[in-house]
Amino acid sequence: xxxxxxxxxxxxxxxxxxxxxxxxxxxxxxxxxxxxxxxxxxxxxxxxxxxxxxxx
Numbered sequence: 001x002x003x004x005x006x007x008x009x010x011x012x013x014x015x016x017x018x019x020x021x022x023x024x025x026x027x028x029x030x031x032x033x034x035x036x037x038x039x040x041x042x043x044x045x046x047x048x049x050x051x052x053x054x055x056x
Contacts, residue, residue, distance in 0.1 A: 003021050005014055040047065 001021060003017050005017070
């Protein structure tokens, strides 16, 4: 989200903009539902190293 603060705006106007945009709550994500979804056949660390080495 972008808040535009124009040159010459008063402090009260700026504060009201910041308060208006700052009160929105972020959605919470339940990451536990993804735990154990991927079934790997090899060691995750070894797989990660192989994937990183592809770029070299």
